[in-house]
Amino acid sequence: xxxxxxxxxxxxxxxxxxxxxxxxxxxxxxxxxxxxxxxxxxxxxxxxxxxxxxxxxxxxxxxxxxxxxxxxxxxxxxxxxxxxxxxxxxxxxxxxxxxxxxxxxxxxxxxxxxxxxxxxxxxxxxxxxxxxxxxxxxxxxxxxxxxxxxxxxxxxxxxxxxxxxxxxxxxxxxxxxxxxxxxxxxxxxxxxxxxxxxxxxxxxxxxxxxxxxxxxxxxxxxxxxxxxxxxxxxxxxxxxxxxxxxxxxxxxxxxxxxxxxxxxxxxxxxxxxxxxxxxxxxxxxxxxxxxxxxxxxxxxxxxxxxxxxxxxxxxxxxxxxxxxx
Amino acid sequence: xxxxxxxxxxxxxxxxxxxxxxxxxxxxxxxxxxxxxxxxxxxxxxxxxxxxxxxxxxxxxxxxxxxxxxxxxxxxxxxxxxxxxxxxxxxxxxxxxxxxxxxxxxxxxxxxxxxxxxxxxxxxxxxxxxxxxxxxxxxxxxxxxxxxxxxxxxxxxxxxxxxxxxxxxxxxxxxxxxxxxxxxxxxxxxxxxxxxxxxxxxxxxxxxxxxxxxxxxxxxxxxxxxxxxxxxxxxxxxxxxxxxxxxxxxxxxxxxxxxxxxxxxxxxxxxxxxxxxxxxxxxxxxxxxxxxxxxxxxxxxxxxxxxxxxxxxxxxxxxxxxxxxxxxxxxxxxxxxxxxxxxxxxxxxxxxxxxxxxxxxxxxxxxxxxxxxxxxxxxxxxxxxxxxxxxxxxxxxxxxxxxxxxxxxxxxxxxxxxxxxxxxxxxxxxxxxxxxxxxxxxxxxxxxxxxxxxxxxxxxxxxxxxxxxxxxxxxxxxxxxxxxxxxxxxxxxxxxxxxxxxxxxxxxxxxxxxxxxxxxxxxxxxxx
Numbered sequence: 092x093x094x095x096x097x098x099x100x101x102x103x104x105x106x107x108x109x110x111x112x113x114x115x116x117x118x119x120x121x122x123x124x125x126x127x128x129x130x131x132x133x134x135x136x137x138x139x140x141x142x143x144x145x146x147x148x149x150x151x152x153x154x155x156x157x158x159x160x161x162x163x164x165x166x167x168x169x170x171x172x173x174x175x176x177x178x179x180x181x182x183x184x185x186x187x188x189x190x191x192x193x194x195x196x197x198x199x200x201x202x203x204x205x206x207x208x209x210x211x212x213x214x215x216x217x218x219x220x221x222x223x224x225x226x227x228x229x230x231x232x233x234x235x236x237x238x239x240x241x242x243x244x245x246x247x248x249x250x251x252x253x254x255x256x257x258x259x260x261x262x263x264x265x266x267x268x269x270x271x272x273x274x275x276x277x278x279x280x281x282x283x284x285x286x287x288x289x290x291x292x293x294x295x296x297x298x299x300x301x302x303x304x305x306x307x308x309x310x311x312x313x314x315x316x317x318x319x320x321x322x323x324x325x326x327x328x329x330x331x332x333x334x335x336x337x338x339x340x341x342x343x344x345x346x347x348x349x350x351x352x353x354x355x356x357x358x359x360x361x362x363x364x365x366x367x368x369x370x371x372x373x374x375x376x377x378x379x380x381x382x383x384x385x386x387x388x389x390x391x392x393x394x395x396x397x398x399x400x401x402x403x404x405x406x407x408x409x410x411x412x413x414x415x416x
Numbered sequence: 417x418x419x420x421x422x423x424x425x426x427x428x429x430x431x432x433x434x435x436x437x438x439x440x441x442x443x444x445x446x447x448x449x450x451x452x453x454x455x456x457x458x459x460x461x462x463x464x465x466x467x468x469x470x471x472x473x474x475x476x477x478x479x480x481x482x483x484x485x486x487x488x489x490x491x492x493x494x495x496x497x498x499x500x501x502x503x504x505x506x507x508x509x510x511x512x513x514x515x516x517x518x519x520x521x522x523x524x525x526x527x528x529x530x531x532x533x534x535x536x537x538x539x540x541x542x543x544x545x546x547x548x549x550x551x552x553x554x555x556x557x558x559x560x561x562x563x564x565x566x567x568x569x570x571x572x573x574x575x576x577x578x579x580x581x582x583x584x585x586x587x588x589x590x591x592x593x594x595x596x597x598x599x600x601x602x603x604x605x606x607x608x609x610x611x612x613x614x615x616x617x618x619x620x621x622x623x624x625x626x627x628x629x630x631x632x633x634x635x636x637x638x639x640x641x642x643x644x645x646x647x648x649x650x651x652x653x654x655x656x657x658x659x660x661x662x663x664x665x666x667x668x669x670x671x672x673x674x675x676x677x678x679x680x681x682x683x684x685x686x687x688x689x690x691x692x693x694x695x696x697x698x699x700x701x702x703x704x705x706x707x708x709x710x711x712x713x714x715x716x717x718x719x720x721x722x723x724x725x726x727x728x729x730x731x732x733x734x735x736x737x738x739x740x741x742x743x744x745x746x747x748x749x750x751x752x753x754x755x756x757x758x759x760x761x762x763x764x765x766x767x768x769x770x771x772x773x774x775x776x777x778x779x780x781x782x783x784x785x786x787x788x789x790x791x792x793x794x795x796x797x798x799x800x801x802x803x804x805x806x807x808x809x810x811x812x813x814x815x816x817x818x819x820x821x822x823x824x825x826x827x828x829x830x831x832x833x834x835x836x837x838x839x840x841x842x843x844x845x846x847x848x849x850x851x852x853x854x855x856x857x858x859x860x861x862x863x864x865x866x867x868x869x870x871x872x873x874x875x876x877x878x879x880x881x882x883x884x885x886x887x888x889x890x891x892x893x894x895x896x897x898x899x900x901x902x903x904x905x906x907x908x909x910x911x912x913x914x915x916x917x918x919x920x921x922x923x924x925x926x927x928x929x930x931x932x933x934x935x936x937x938x939x940x941x942x943x944x
Contacts, residue, residue: 094943097858100862146775165747194475195764202615218775220614223767227473231901238899242590242892249888283789287834290896290904294841297892301845301885305852308881336855339801343794347844350790351837356782358465359837366841 097342098335105329105384107323113379124275131278131402136285139232141200142168142186143222150214152179161211164187164193167200175357179216183206197224208279235289241291246300248394250307257388258307258381262300265381269299272372273365282361291362295369302337302377310385314392322386324347330378341374406409420928428928432815432921438822456742461593462609463832463906466780468616469609469771471902474582474763476602479514481574481761482567485724486511489536489560493518495890496532504529508557515561523556533558540565548699557705571601577760581677582621584756589620603812604763614770616749624754627671627691629701629736632712632724636763655712655721656741663721667706673697677754679747682739686866687747689738691754699733706730717750769902783836790840798847802854809850812921815856816846818912819917829913832906839879842914848885848921853878858944867942871934875927882923 137144155172162170171185181246189196209215243266251259254345259330260408273292277284309329317325345367351362441449442460449455464471490511497504506529508519520529530552537548540563547566551559563572579598586594586608595607611617633650641660644652652660676692693701704715705727713929715726715738722740742750794813798806820842824831857874865873892917933939 094803097801102859111441193764194766198618198768201768205615209588216772216774217770220768220770222765222768224475227767234899234901238895238904241899242713242895244886245891245895249891253884258574259696265752285919287907288899290834290900290907293896293900293904294907295894297889297911298845300888300892304885304888307601308884312877332859333855335858336848336851339851339855340845343797343847344844345788345850346793346797346842347840350793351786353787354789355837356779357841358779358833359782362834362837394528 092305097337097338099249102331102334103327104331104334105327107327107383108160108375110379110383110386116120117223117376117380118277121271124271124278127278128271128274129416131281133247133274133277133284134281136233137185137221138285139228139235141197141225141228143186143197145184145204145217145221146181146219147184147208148177148181148218150218151211153182153212155182156212158182158184158208161207162204165200165203165207167203172330174356175238175355176253178210188223193222194226195226195257198222212338212355229374235286238289238407239292239296242296243267243270245294250304254307254311255390257385257390258311261381261384262303262307264384265303265376266296266357268376268380269295269372273371276365276368277361280364282364285361288365293363294366296375297377298366298370300375303338303381305336306330306333306377306382310382314390319394320392322391325392326382326386328384337374337377341370344370420931425928425932428925432819432925435815435819435822435917436655438825439818442821442825447763456809458828460821460824460831461538461827462776462780463830464609464769464776464834465771465833465903466776466783466831466836467609468771468776469607469611469765470614471769472606472608472614472618472723472765473599473765473767474604474606474622476571476575476578476604477762477764478571478602481571482514482562484563484761485514485570486514489516490518490868492536493533493560496531496536497822500528500532503744504532505865511600516926517553517557517559517560519557519684526552526558529558532561537566540569551933568601574760575602575702581756582606582763584750586617586621587619588752588756592783607692610773612773613691614768616745618765618768620753622642623749623753623763624759625750625756625759627674628667628716629669630663630665630714630716631704631708632714633662633664634711647697653716653721654718655724661714661721661724663716669693669697671754671758673700674754676751677751679744679751680737682737685741687742688740689742689747689751689754691736693734697736698732701734701736702730702732705901715780724914733809772868779833779836779864781835783833784841787836787840787843791843792842794847798850802850803943804933805857805926805930805942806853809847809854809922811929812842812850812926813846815925816914816918816921819921822911823913823917824909827909827913829909830906831910832903834903834907835910838907838910838914842918845889846918846922848912849878849918850926851922852881853926855944857942858887861944867939868934871930875923879923882919886919890915 155174159170159172168187168189171380173183184204186200189200201220205217243263246266247259247263250262270292273295306329309332311324313325313329326333347369348363348367351359351368355363438457441457446459449457449459451461480775490509504525505521506518507521510517520526528747530550533550537546537550540547543565545563545565547563547569549561549563553559565692574600579596582594582604586606588595591608591611593609599605606621610615636646640646641652641662644660645650646662647708649665651660651665652662654660671739673693673696674691675694676689680688680690682688708729709729712724712726714721716722722738795810798809802809853874856878857870860870860873890912893908894910896904898911
């Protein structure tokens with residue numbers, strides 16, 4: 092049986108020579124992402140701003156204006172109603188948190204809304220109800236940001252201890268880039284940002300780092316093997332050598348996520364979309380941000396004879412760590 | 417690397433077999449598990465987003481705890497001073513600003529009063545502090561303030577009490593496997609799977625249910641009543657309809673003296689709540705009603721007057737019934753609430769997440785469909801790319817799914833919708849290890865190494881990368897587990913278990929299969 096090879100053997104693509112363009116493009120995209128996040132803002136869900144969100148399914152697609160009249164009549168604030176495009180019988184009702192110091196005030200609105208909607212539209216079914224008070228949402232947003240920041244730092248530290256500091260720093264920059272791009276994606280698409288988004292961002296961080304470690308590991312190996320080669324050559328060689336794996340793994344993960352996007356239901360839609368974007372961005376940043384940055388940061392192979400113990404690639408990771416530490 | 421002694425091969429197969437067997441109860445559900453005699457085996461439970469149900473987070477009104485304690489201390493001091501051989505006369509009692517302060521009328525008794533006040537305080541365990549700070553100001557006035565340690569212990573006591581009460585109430589609803597836990601210093605999380613009436617749940621759990629019987633003060637003029645003014649020793653409360661009514665502050669009897677409460681029917685067949693007092697409460701109730709025949713008394717629930725009937729005869733036997741505008745359901749709820757005791761502190765809902773059972777079913781369906789399609793797509797992809805070695809990787813991935821389920825079941829894990837997403841993602845990343853290994857073998861073969869050497873080096877070099885990649889992936893998983901709430905946690909659990917088990921299935925297990933093949937067939941070239 093002839094097996095499929097997505098990437099031909101022994102590719103020799105000059106990734107490094109394109110790095111000037113890549114840095115420019117990366118910088119531009121990052122600026123766009125940050126700009127979009129700052130100007131358009133993120134569509135924060137009730138998890139992070141408080142308030143309540145009710146998903147109601149009606150026997151017949153309701154007239155959205157009738158429904159709005161019912162909810163507005165309660166005087167609970169500016170309700171935001173959205174009918175699902177793929178299922179017009181289902182409407183999501185968002186009500187902002189009431190201006191009250193009473194922590195129970197938000198939840199008190201839930202019963203009011205449900206009773207009023209049931210009275211006007213008999214047979215309505217409330218699939219999902221989320222109500223979060225302002226205090227709890229403040230805690231959730233703090234925890235979410237803390238989790239992402241901690242993850243990025245912890246992983247950069249790991250890179251630093253396990254490899255040289257340049258690896259830690261370049262990974263840190265690349266992961267920061269991935270997180271910003273994901274934020275930009277949410278700002279542009281107006282997908283709702285909720286707790287599962289934080290999980291998606293953390294997963295993107297985990298995946299992206301996974302990808303970088305594989306390339307970094309190969310760079311380190313080649314630095315020991317080809318002590319005379321310059322850093323550009325080593326990065327190019329390493330990225331080319333790992334290219335089949337990069338393509339294969341990205342594809343399998345995208346297959347999994349694609350099936351989740353199509354068949355996983357709308358609850359996971361934003362989560363999956365963020366991860367798909369993250370996989371693409373993470374793969375890109377492995378090649379063009381973290382690896383190329385290693386050259387800029389002045390990482391160089393040790394000249395021969397500097398470390399007499401050094402042998403071939405089999406000598407393993409432990410030795411480098413002890414030298415680097 | 418390629419040498420697998422018999423005992424090693426057997427233990428690897430046994431471990432995987434065990435994983436598959438232990439995953440079975442979770443896959444086939446409770447009923448079928450019982451049929452095949454695995455009813456007692458641990459199973460994965462479904463999260464609220466899949467099973468349907470309510471997650472309600474209550475927050476206690478902490479200031480209320482302090483207020484109640486200060487008021488109770490006021491009563492205790494008044495009683496203690498009265499009990500003295502020569503009672504100590506105090507006045508100008510104030511419980512404002514979170515402290516108790518009163519005037520000792522006879523300056524000569526100030527030291528005695530201080531001594532009594534000190535005796536009312538307790539040490540707080542492990543803090544070395546007293547729970548109240550007692551001091552004299554202006555030479556005549558005693559001020560008692562709860563200390564920080566005291567307040568903390570009052571709150572923690574109140575929360576433990578509230579947890580017991582909430583547990584009793586939810587147990588009375590008869591729902592399956594509720595989860596009721598204290599969270600932080602002032603919160604209680606209630607998770608009730610499958611229950612479909614969150615409004616009723618909240619109404620029952622959040623009801624303070626402080627029941628008091630008090631005599632009505634009929635001396636208050638209608639004008640004072642309307643203005644909410646009451647003489648010392650009385651207070652103005654309102655009925656459910658909002659009508660003001662003046663009652664004596666001191667209660668004849670309270671809900672704490674009740675032994676039983678149940679829903680019944682009154683004379684005209686309307687639902688009511690029938691209660692029975694303990695013997696001490698019954699005696700007191702009999703005495704007060706005998707002394708006040710013809711006068712009205714008020715039945716007060718959470719400071720709202722439910723009814724104010726006239727006492728027609730002395731009520732002996734210690735039983736009473738509460739009539740109000742009840743439905744059968746609300747009377748039942750009140751009975752449960754009274755029977756379980758009053759909440760020692762007001763609870764408010766600060767977070768609620770309810771998912772209906774039908775949406776949960778849809779989510780399971782969607783999640784399973786996505787998983788199966790993802791797995792199928794990856795299996796085909798791996799097969800056409802790596803041939804025989806792709807098949808090995810595929811067997812590893814499928815076994816990995818079973819092993820993850822088994823480990824989750826052993827840990828009494830809960831599967832949530834994000835958890836299913838974690839599954840799908842794990843299927844996608846688990847083959848990464850095999851991709852790394854197989855690509856490395858291809859590379860080593862291209863470099864002209866012989867079959868055994870290439871496989872050996874492929875596994876060895878890739879293992880290091882796999883370890884490092886999984887370690888960093890694990891770091892983000894651990895952070896999600898520690899800091900994440902709800903959905904994030906469910907996702908992190910699956911991700912972490914998947915990282916650990918996939919190293920075993922994708923590296924050790926496939927290496928054994930590959931080694932076995934090479935040993936048996938001694939191929940001159942690998943079709944990889």
